[in-house]
Each structure stands twice: as structure tokens, then as C-alpha cells.
Amino acid sequence: MTMSDTLNGQCLCGAVTVTAKPGDDGLHACHCTMCRRWTGSAFVGMAIAPGDLTANGPIKTYVSSEWAERSFCDTCGSTLWYRVTLPGHEFNHVAAGLFDDAGGQALTKEVFIDSKPDGYAFAGDHTLVTKEEMLAIFAKIGGKTE
Ligand SMILES: [Zn+2]
Ligand SMILES: [Zn+2]
Numbered sequence: 001m002t003m004s005d006t007l008n009g010q011c012l013c014g015a016v017t018v019t020a021k022p023g024d025d026g027l028h029a030c031h032c033t034m035c036r037r038w039t040g041s042a043f044v045g046m047a048i049a050p051g052d053l054t055a056n057g058p059i060k061t062y063v064s065s066e067w068a069e070r071s072f073c074d075t076c077g078s079t080l081w082y083r084v085t086l087p088g089h090e091f092n093h094v095a096a097g098l099f100d101d102a103g104g105q106a107l108t109k110e111v112f113i114d115s116k117p118d119g120y121a122f123a124g125d126h127t128l129v130t131k132e133e134m135l136a137i138f139a140k141i142g143g144k145t146e
Pocket of ligand 1: 011012013014015016073074075076077078
């Protein structure tokens, strides 16, 4: 599979189906407090440009801050995507678990690495970004919290 292949995925119950065309960024894991509560551990997703994601089904969206929201299947609760809603900075991170074999993608980055519990870790070499570094990036684009 090449990076530009279109991926077809679905939630646990199959009611939500998604079609996505990933960029070449690979998978990012987020260990922030909100992602950990939302997913149960870390959120692993892939960046999908707004025009490259289509989804159908009973999608519920939780507005988790003034500038980001998190969507899930209203039937089975599966995590679907994290979306930044700041004007001019809209993008999606779509849950890797919706796709067979994580869409054939590999982990390239972990963010909020210092919020990760000590009890588990992802193997392999990838970029690590701290909470302070992430908040600086968010501050630059107008966000306020994680
Ligand atoms: Zn579902
Ligand atoms: Zn997060």
C-alpha cells in the first residue's frame, strides 16, 4: 500500500463508515489528559485534510474545548476523530483503529509525551514532543488549552 491510497474504515458496530486519504505524516500518538480519558489510553491517529475525509452514520460530536472537538459513534462509542476547529487551522486526526492494520501506517510522533503514564510506552524511534512545546504551538495558532 502506498501512502496516497484511499482507506476505508468503520467503527466497532459498523454503523459509521469512513473514507480517508491520509497525508504522508504517518501516525501520531497523543498522551494528553483529554485524549487519555477519551480513548482509555493514548489517541493514535492520522492527519487527514478536511476535504480528504468522508464519513457516514450516527456520528456524535463532543466540543471538548473552544477550538477542538472529538467525535464518536453514537451506537457503539468508538473513537472516530479529533478535529481542530480554529478558523484557518481546521484539520482532522482520524483514529487509526478504524482501519485494518492502522491503514498500513507507522508511528512517527508522540505528543504530550510528559503526560504519558509511566506504566506503558510505544516501542521504536519517533519524534517526542512535550506538553510545553505543544502548548506553545497551540498558543501560536490561537488555542488556549490542550
Ligand atoms: Zn459504531
Ligand atoms: Zn490529546
